[in-house]
Amino acid sequence: MNPVEIYKILPKTNCGRCPQKTCMAFALSLLKGEVKADACPELSEHARQELSKIEIKDWKAELIEKLQKEIQEIDLSEVAEGIGAELRDGNLIIRCFGTDYTVAPDGEITTSGHINPWIKILLLHYIRTAGKGEFSGRWVSFSELKSGMVKEASFRRDCEEPLRELLDKHFPVVERMLLALGATPTKHEASKYAWQLKALPKLPVLILYWPEEDGEPSALKILFDSTADRFLDVESIIFVLEGLINIIEHALSAHNH
Ligand code: SF4
Structure with a gap:
């Protein structure tokens, strides 16, 4: 069984009551044996039984x-x-x-x-x-990448929103971590904060962040060079950003203990 199949059994509400906070993260932890199904208080009895049959494989x-x-x-x-x-x-x-x-x-x-x-x-x-090609220098949103529209909601839920929340709650520490991971602060006419980061040599990302201000809620947008989908498919790009968020979360929990 893979994480997506497990995810389908879960409530898929991302209610945040488990330590993983999202159902996909919970599915991954379940597969790795890091968590038991009981840690999700929202599970139906039927789902509990289905999950108990899963053979945890690496x-x-x-x-x-x-x-x-x-x-x-x-x-x-x-x-x-x-x-x-x-x-x-x-x-x-x-x-x-x-x-x-x-x-x-x-x-x-x-x-x-x-x-x-x-x-x-x-x-x-x-x-x-085995992608090829030079950067276009044109930043685009995830939905503008090939097949990005289909996965846009997942990208927003699993990448942009968690990173926004991390910056909202722990701005100085998260910014330090981004810099330690190779990000450089940059100027962008649209946002108060912007960082450019090379996830991979041909996969630069631009993170734009607007903190809460004058009653306006905070916001975060992650942009890509328009050639990004030649080097990774959109599912893998989500995987890249989820990994980045995991690194930051782990470092934060180590920092807090
Ligand atoms: S507690 Fe359950 S429903 Fe809520 S986010 Fe975690 S896995 Fe999903």
Whole structure:
């Protein structure tokens, strides 16, 4: 069973009563065995029974293995330039959120920084997509990317809203974290705060944030170079931003303890 199948069994209301706060995050934690179904107080008896049948598998490890096999079929020297990676001794060096990762021809990934399954999946997907092309310099919203309209609501719910809430509650700490992940503050005529961040060499993101002011609620928008969908599909782009939010949340909880 994968996270989406589990998500379908959950109430899908994102009521925020579980520690994960959203049903998709809860589904992921459930699959990893980090949480029990009982932690969702909104579950119906039927859903509880369905979830009790789930065999908890390490889906990330399975996915990484599958992607690594696909990478082994790719000539890394042919994709390096297109995806903005450096080719060194037959390996790809890819910068992701300010850290360099080395990807070997067999798909193994090493770094002197932090690594986790999320980063591995992201990097392997990025290589497999083998995008090409220069930046257009034109920032567009998620819905303007290929198939972005279909996933726009998920993007807003799982990426823009959680990041807005984090900035609302912990602005100085979250901004420091964004800077530590390679973001640079920038000026934007429309918003009070703006940061540009390279999630991956060919995936720059522009985060625009308007804090609550004069009774106006806060707002946040994440923009992409219009070429972003050549380098990752929209589901993977959501995955990138969810990962960023997870990094910030983990760092925040460590900071608070
Ligand atoms: S408590 Fe249940 S319904 Fe509410 S967000 Fe968590 S998983 Fe979803």
